[in-house]
Amino acid sequence: MGTHSHTTYNFDERFEFVGKAKTWSLAAIIIGVIAIVAGFYVDGSHRMFANLLLMGYYFTCVCAAGACFLAIQFVSQAGWSTGLLRIPQAFASVLPIASIILIVITAAGLFTHNLYHHWHADGITDPNSPHYDALVAGKSAFLNVPGFFARQIIFLGCYSILGAALSKLSYREDLEGSLNSYKKSFKFSAIFLVIFGFTTPIWSFDTVMSLEAHWFSTMFGWYNFAAMWVSGLCAITLIIILLKRAGYLAWVNENHLHDMGKLIFGFSIFWTYVWFAQFMLIWYANIPEETVYFYKRWEPEYKPWFWLSIIINFVAPVLILMDRDAKRKENIMLFVCILLLAGHWLDYYIMIMPGTVENHRGFGLSEIGSILGFVGLFTYLTLGKLSKQPLAPKNHPFLEESLHHQI
Template sequence: MGTHNHHHDYNFSEQYTFAGTAKIVSLVAIVLGVAAIAYGLYTGDTMRTFANLLLMGYYFACVCAAGAFFVALQLVTQSGWSAGLLRIPQAMASVLPIASIILLIIAAGGIYTHTLYHHWTDPDLFDPNSPKYDALVAGKAAFLNIPGFFIRQILFMGCYSIFAFILAKLSYKEDLEGGLNTYKQGFKLSAIFLVIFGFTTPIWSFDTIMSLEAHWFSTMFGWYNFAAMWVSGISVITVILILLKKGGYMAWVNENHLHDLGKLMFGFSIFWTYVWFAQFMLIWYSNIPEETVYFYKRWEPEYKPWFWLSIVINFLAPLLLLVDRDAKRKQNMMLFVAILLLCGHWLDYYIMIMPGTVETDRGFGLLEIGTAIGFAGLFTFLVMNKISKHALAPKHHPFLDESLNHQI
């Protein structure tokens, strides 16, 4: 096989035009989402509405953070295969500051309305003279307090957002200047970012999701959340890439690149399952009451079908559909599995959040679907708008040639 450089066969200055059907559909989805949230609040279903807002706000922030993680990881590992498709995760990373602000507003609203984090935000829980006094929660007061919660949220998400924004900015600057200067800057920043991200994402998930059920704790929960975030991020990159290719863009990305994304989706779905099983198995085996209560809630009739469906979608589907080499090289199959995994991890977050918040009304219907559609529309609008602002290829990326000649 020759290593002929196809550099001149492609238009690296091509730009995506975000208009027409794609733009209209995303805007309609946002309107539907706003209507669903307004309906939830109007009917007095405040707790369920805020639980859904937290679910989608967290999912939105996680996917954008995964975009930043993807970009940083490619820089630090000096990966060449991904150079041609970096504009997609860069756009996701650029939207992280907006996603972070939305998540902060939702958390603040949830605390203010006593619909979220009510297991530890009530001052009476910490007062030994109060009938509501809870020794277990009071023992966690150094961590579980409102100022600490917001300081950590602002620090973590602010830090991720700054790095994400700068990394994307450097790549766009590279298009104008060429040379290795911006690449080297990106490499150093990515190394710092990955260390910070690696140590703080578990704490971020402890705060945002695990503290909804303040009695329960699991040291594996952070990595479980990281695995879900990473699989979801890879799935979103895959969906956007395939849809752009179907629209006639990014001709320099081929089935070899798709194959690599497929391997990441497949491998980390197995990793997610490994962490899921390890957490479940250890808690089942030890049979300690304050630990088993978490799964006991999820085995109630309202949640048990979703609990098992989550495993079927997030483990069995990628295992059976992507184990074959050829499947990872087919656009339609990859698109199907990526969308299926995005729905599966929505269900995964649903199971993480709902049993600990919506304790009285355990509905599943228009509010859940409408909120999800609204956030999907918002994500699409912001990310595709960002993608349309720059050329689809990082034309001066030092490893672009390697990406063009990538073969598996």
């Protein structure tokens, strides 16, 4: 790869969010809203709320993964990724909106008893009630409404505030041209990673694992983090490729794509390790209160999806991305990213649906509507944020290293 100077590229270029991208994202939002409303009547409120939780959680996880990616680059003082930082910054800027949407969904689902009814039901912790559940009552010090919402608001609030701060500092760096913003970004990133690392397992315990309050797994938090991280990496890579095909990000090349491919490949293996450890140890131990979780997922409606999830999220990336050249080809990486984003939607589907939806199971209007609506919303908000600032952090101290990145 030849050398490049700052004058080779136009670092002031901005993404223009117009035309088909904007039209299709708005159309997806409108179609999604209509389908979601219809889904409440066709498929029932339990199933529709479960789908809203699935997509709200997925939406928030991808945005949080973007903020985490950003923080890791600052703390590790990475230079290779500097030229593509605007994409995860856009994710971090959207995170506050995603967090509010998720909190609204969980609140509505909680108080209508369409979600979390395994621990939030009348008399379930009252020893004198016919609905008393001793196991749930034993967890009531943690699983209670005030605690649940306090943790949701505090955790998501911290992620959102720190993620948005990192984005603003980067934009300020473009204007000031000094190292002040970069040094603050380093400090904020360190704080973010400490908070994020310790609280994401608890956040997943609350939001997803508590849907089946009788079951528990100490590996569940890291299983969720792995799915979140791979999904975020795929979303970042997908947008990079699409922007390059639209004529943007000329300074991002096959070497950057290769690094993103290595991260996707490696953390897909990590996801599989946690998936296997959680599944195999519970199956092997044959402890009834634990195996009941997988028993539900082997019912006829879910068993094919259960095995398809492991094929998509493990077998596919291993076979496709094992080769070095595959990670450097846009078409292959584009296919893998779309496949894994769909695969981890299926992973979340398997996590959420069996313990939430008792009747009207299946795949139909509710699932399609929620997918369309949230994909359109994510696209509209992320590309909108991306269009507000130049696509290159032109005063980042490691930009030159990114331009010369070669592996």
